[in-house]
Amino acid sequence: MSVDPLIEVKDLKVHFHTEDGVARAVDGVGFSIAPERTLGVVGESGCGKSVTARAVMGLIEAPGKIEQGEILLRHNGRTVDIAKLDPRGAEIRGIRGTEIAMIFQEPMTSLNPVFRIGDQIVEAILLHEKIGRAAARERAVELLAAVGIPLPRQRFEQFPHQLSGGMRQRAMIAMAMSCNPKLLIADEPTTALDVTIQAQVMDLMNALRRDFNTAIMFITHDLGVIAGMADDVVVMYLGRIVESGPVREIFRNPKHPYTQGLMGSIPSLADWGVRRLTAIDGVVPSPFAVPQGCGFAPRCPHAMEICRTRSPDLAEVAPGHAAACFLNQVPT
Amino acid sequence: MTRLIIGRLLFMVPAALGIITFLFALFHLIPGDPAIMLAGDNAPRSVVDAIREAYGFDQPLHVQYGRYMAKVLQGDLGISNYSRDPVVNSVIPRIINTAQLAFLSMLFAMIVSLVLGCVSAMYWNRPLDKVVTVVALLGICTPVFVSGLLAIYFFSIYLGWLPISGMSSWRHFILPVITLGAFQAAVLTRMVRSCMVDALGKDYIVTARAKGAPEFLVVFKHALRNALLPIVTLFGLGLGHTLGGSVVTETIFNWPGLGRLMVNSILTRDLPITQGAIFFFAMIFILVNMIVDLVYAWVDPRIRYD
């Protein structure tokens, strides 16, 4: 692909300095997203995917700190490094909402309970565009209709507690799309919803991606969700990327034992009654005490001697497909 | 919402009856013969008996209770033992004086605590926050009769700027209002700060920042509007405590308010005045509490629109 990436993250490290020590939440992550593409970011909770998303939004605040790396975004015809911006400064605020917007896991708590749904969307519009309040209201009602909220004019006047979880997430999406962002970050947007509602929200996001020409960074712990959404996939473990590539390639030919483990835990109709779901043994180590060598080694069924002493780098295993595992590379 | 208001108003009735009953009980719990108390310790037997009969102390308790209740419901709280004026006449003007002091002090405390609390929360765990926290701590550890005396000494005696006592001009208001207000401000600042720290940690704050909202909007619109829910309750309690603190403040600055009237009446054993003062204080507290409940319901859309 020769298109310039919309956003490019290079060797990002985000550490949290707490009383109990330093947590290396994100420890050298790099990826890029091209316009109108969807990147799926997969991993168990605590693997650093949400922190990465917040870093891209410039939302890392003390005790968190971006220690290293660049987050390059094309903005107003020049390249801005979000990692270098003051998280409370004017420049990042001009990017949030207009270039990059975000929706969150908990629609129940992500909307402000004391303001009307409509006013919260109007606020997002007026923060970035010089239009009148009446025009902003019209736009907000249209957006509510566009995300499939019935009776948008009535819903506009309501408070978050009067809407169901699915409806609230739709309202969040309407708010995020209000200024036509080029990139939408969705941080586990369906995790807190019922399965049927999940499917509806996924369909909505797919439709919006076409209508608004938005790139999406879709964060989830569920590979099954990724399959229907993403063009490319990044698999994260303990603050690092362990495998990345096009979605078909990853599903057909997972190279990292961790990805293989995640696959093993997706139920599939074809496997009905034939194969037992496998789970990955053990738990994610604490980010305060990252093991030496490969972070996954203590849980890896194929762990070798070298895995306990050295940490493998990402290396290409097929065109566009990379994995960080010594099984696929000759140690140097 | 309407039902809530009606319910709260209706609650005033049993509350008032309860307080009257309590005051009646109080009158009879006090050790000693009420007739002797009224007549004076050295009064001759015949006078005491005459008073006992006139006041109905010789009747059975339930009859006395009925009479007392009936009188209070007609607005008759008795006659002062000393001035022989109806209690209501001496209490009502005092209520207004106390209300002025308490209201202005509370206004001072609310403004100071909102500003300091928000600033402290914005600069959470940084030097400015720590300074505010320490000052507030010292404030809650200094009772008004210590800060009041220090203020009188410094501003009235040493500098000679402000009057020591009374309430005849606006300059008389400054020391009492600030002394009482500062103590409340210290108490409330800590609470406003913790409400704001709490609100600033919520998910919708991240949403607001993710929209690109500037920090002052995040703090003063999104966080403060939510923190107001608990803060309204705190301010309501604070108003109650300000009224309580006014008793001491009035004594320090010789403020002709309800609190000083009550304390003096206790010291001089003028029981009808004591009863009257307690009755009005109690009704004021219940009224304030009711208003706070209603304001809370009005501020919280989850209650207002259900």
Added chain:
Amino acid sequence: MEFLRRYRRDTVGLFFGVLLLILYAVALTAHWITPADPMAVNLREVFSPPSAKHWLGTDQFGRDVLSRVILATQVTVKVTSFACLFAVLVGVPIGMFVGYRGGWVEAVAMRLTDMLLIFPIIMLAIVIVVVSGPTETGVVIALGIAQAPTFIRIARGVTLAAKEELYVEAAIAAGSGWPHILVRHIWPNISTPIIVQATLTLPVFVLNASALSYLGLGVQPPTPEWGQMLNEAKDHLITSPYLIVGPALALVVFVLSANLVGDAVQETLNPKLKKRK
């Protein structure tokens, strides 16, 4: 002992804890450590400013202020300790019984408790003092009853939670009587929150005891009390301002130490709270 080990890590709490212990030691040994007789009137030495002989000066009767401040420490400690104990002894059994009993008894009792809680402590204390009398015992009763609602609420809350525990349900099912259940199964859960609450309310007791005696409704002269000493000092503020130094400082330091120790005890017992602060 685990408690002491963890408490030691909190330097502020440790410093003011030691200070509070010193104040209590002063209170306990007051009769032996006063430099002069706190009651001895000496009309030849009235209103003498601070000097080597009288560090804090003498009052309108020529009594040594430092000695009176020391004796007042004892009075305050005595009154507030007994008041606190009284509040616990009144509040906790009521709260436990009401929480365990449930039903209309609980509803009525809690309604009344809520009503009492809307009145400031000082108002309740003043009203009760009218009946119990302005003596040491009267103040103990007044402050104790005024603070009891807080302890009723806490004891009831813990009892309600404990009642849901399986082992308590099992004991009820096995036919244990309620005194046995309250004492054996529910009391152990209650002690920690009650101790925390008692330390947190100690400064409130001290402030209100002094306020009462400032108003003349507390401990009566000639027994010294900080609030009452300040009230007397007010009349001589123009001529002898030094009279307020001793009692004011003692009162503020005591309340400050008690406050910080209360916070530290609470944080030591519930470390979770610390994170938010």
